[in-house]
Amino acid sequence: MTIAANDPNLKSWIEVSENSDFPIQNIPFGVIKTSEGTRVASRIGDKAIDLLALFVLGYLDNLPFQRSDFETDALNPMMEKGKQGTRALRNRLSKLFSEGYEDLAKNDHHVQQVLIDVNEAEMVMPVKVGDYTDFYSSEQHAYNVGCMFRDPNNALLPNWKHIPVGYHGRASSIVVSGTPVHRPKGQQKPSEDEPPVFGPCKLFDFELEMGFVTYEGKPLGDSISTEEAEDYIFGMCLFNDWSARDIQKWEYVPLGPFLAKNFASHVSPWIVTLDALEPFRVSGPVQDPKVLPYLEYSGDKHLDINLEVSITPENSEEKVVGNSNYKFMYWNMNQQLAHHTVNGCNIKNGDMMASGTISGPEEGQYGSMLEISWKGTKPVAMPDGSERKFILDNDTVIMRGYSEKNGVRVGFGEVSAKLLPAK
Numbered sequence: 001m002t003i004a005a006n007d008p009n010l011k012s013w014i015e016v017s018e019n020s021d022f023p024i025q026n027i028p029f030g031v032i033k034t035s036e037g038t039r040v041a042s043r044i045g046d047k048a049i050d051l052l053a054l055f056v057l058g059y060l061d062n063l064p065f066q067r068s069d070f071e072t073d074a075l076n077p078m079m080e081k082g083k084q085g086t087r088a089l090r091n092r093l094s095k096l097f098s099e100g101y102e103d104l105a106k107n108d109h110h111v112q113q114v115l116i117d118v119n120e121a122e123m124v125m126p127v128k129v130g131d132y133t134d135f136y137s138s139e140q141h142a143y144n145v146g147c148m149f150r151d152p153n154n155a156l157l158p159n160w161k162h163i164p165v166g167y168h169g170r171a172s173s174i175v176v177s178g179t180p181v182h183r184p185k186g187q188q189k190p191s192e193d194e195p196p197v198f199g200p201c202k203l204f205d206f207e208l209e210m211g212f213v214t215y216e217g218k219p220l221g222d223s224i225s226t227e228e229a230e231d232y233i234f235g236m237c238l239f240n241d242w243s244a245r246d247i248q249k250w251e252y253v254p255l256g257p258f259l260a261k262n263f264a265s266h267v268s269p270w271i272v273t274l275d276a277l278e279p280f281r282v283s284g285p286v287q288d289p290k291v292l293p294y295l296e297y298s299g300d301k302h303l304d305i306n307l308e309v310s311i312t313p314e315n316s317e318e319k320v321v322g323n324s325n326y327k328f329m330y331w332n333m334n335q336q337l338a339h340h341t342v343n344g345c346n347i348k349n350g351d352m353m354a355s356g357t358i359s360g361p362e363e364g365q366y367g368s369m370l371e372i373s374w375k376g377t378k379p380v381a382m383p384d385g386s387e388r389k390f391i392l393d394n395d396t397v398i399m400r401g402y403s404e405k406n407g408v409r410v411g412f413g414e415v416s417a418k419l420l421p422a423k
C-alpha cells in the first residue's frame with residue numbers, strides 16, 4: 001500500500017531537527033492543554049499543531065469532521081470517523097505542512113494561531129480508554145519467566161504457541177506520561193511457611209510494551225479476521241505496564257493478574273497511526289507448530305520499532321537498562337485482534353491493547369527488571385554507584401521508541417514516570 005504522506009522525500013516548512021521523532025512523515029495525534037483550553041493536536045518537529053484552530057480557519061474543510069471532534073479532551077470523537085476519516089485527515093495535514101504548499105506557511109497570522117511550541121503545551125491522556133487488554137506475546141519474555149519460575153526445559157506453558165494469551169486489565173488507571181505513580185501496597189507472602197503480610201510492594205517493576213488503540217469494531221457476536229484487523233487499528237503508543245511482582249506472585253492463582261497490575265499503566269502522549277508505521281513492516285517469526293486457521297495471516301504484519309528503557313535515580317544520570325524491538329513479537333496485532341474477537345467479543349472505539357513485555361533474544365534486550373536482574377540475582381550497576389534489582393522510590397523510568405528507514409525516522413517520543421514512595 002502506498003500512502004502519499006509517507007513519501008520519504010517530503011519535507012515540512014516547519015523546522016525539524018535531524019533526530020526528531022516527528023518529521024512530516026509521522027503526523028501523530030494527541031491532546032494538548034494550554035491556557036486557551038484543551039484540544040486535539042498533531043505535531044511536526046517541536047511544534048504542536050492545533051487542529052481546532054486549523055478547523056476554525058477552514059483548512060480542514062471537506063473532511064468528515066466537525067468542530068466538536070477537535071474541541072474536546074480526547075481523540076475518541078475523531079476516531080469515530082474510522083480509518084478512512086483519520087487517514088484523510090493525516091493526508092490533509094501532510095499537504096498543509098509540506099514545503100511548497102504556501103497558503104498557510106505565508107500567512108503569519110494563521111501560523112501563529114495554529115502552531116504552539118511543545119514546551120508550552122501540556123500533554124493530556126490522548127484517549128478515553130473503554131477497555132484495556134494486555135497480551136503476553138513475546139516468546140523470549142514468556143520463556144524467561146518460565147525459566148525463572150518453572151523449568152528451562154519446559155518454560156512455555158502448553159497453550160502459549162497456540163493462543164495469543166491475554167487478560168482483561170483495568171482502563172481507569174491508564175495515565176499519560178509524566179503522571180507520578182505511588183508504590184502500591186498490598187499482600188505479599190514472603191515464604192512458603194509464613195503467613196501473608198501487608199505493606200508496600202518490594203519488587204516494583206516496569207514492563208516495556210507497545211499499545212495499540214482501536215476504532216469501533218463489529219457488533220457483539222461478530223469476529224474480526226486477521227485480514228481485516230488493520231481496518232480496526234488507529235495507531236500505537238509506548239506502554240509501561242507497571243508490575244508489583246511480589247503482590248502478583250501471591251494473588252495470581254487461580255484467576256490471574258489483579259492488584260499487582262491495576263494501580264497504573266503509563267502511555268506516551270502521541271498516538272502514531274498505523275499508516276505512518278506502514279513503511280516499517282517486517283516479517284515475523286516462523287510459527288511452529290502451525291496455528292489454527294483463524295490465526296493464519298499473510299504479508300508482513302510485524303513492525304520494526306527500536307525500543308529502549310532507562311532508569312534515572314533522583315539527582316543522578318540516566319542509565320539505559322534495556323534495548324528491545326517490537327519486531328521480536330511472536331504474535332502480531334492482527335492475530336491478537338482476531339483472537340480477541342473470535343468468540344464474538346466486541347471491541348469499541350478507544351479500546352487499548354498492549355503487547356505484553358517485549359524481550360529480545362539477547363541479554364541486554366530484556367523488557368523488565370525481573371528479567372534484566374534475573375529475579376534479583378544480577379543487579380544492575382547505576383552511574384551513581386548504587387545498584388538496581390527492581391525500581392526504587394524516586395527513580396524515573398523512561399521508555400522511548402522509533403522506526404527508521406530510507407533516512408526517515410518516525411518515533412513515539414517517550415513515556416516517562418517517577419515512582420513516589422507508598423502513600
Ligand code: MN
Nearest residue numbers: 134207241356
Ligand atoms: Mn504487561
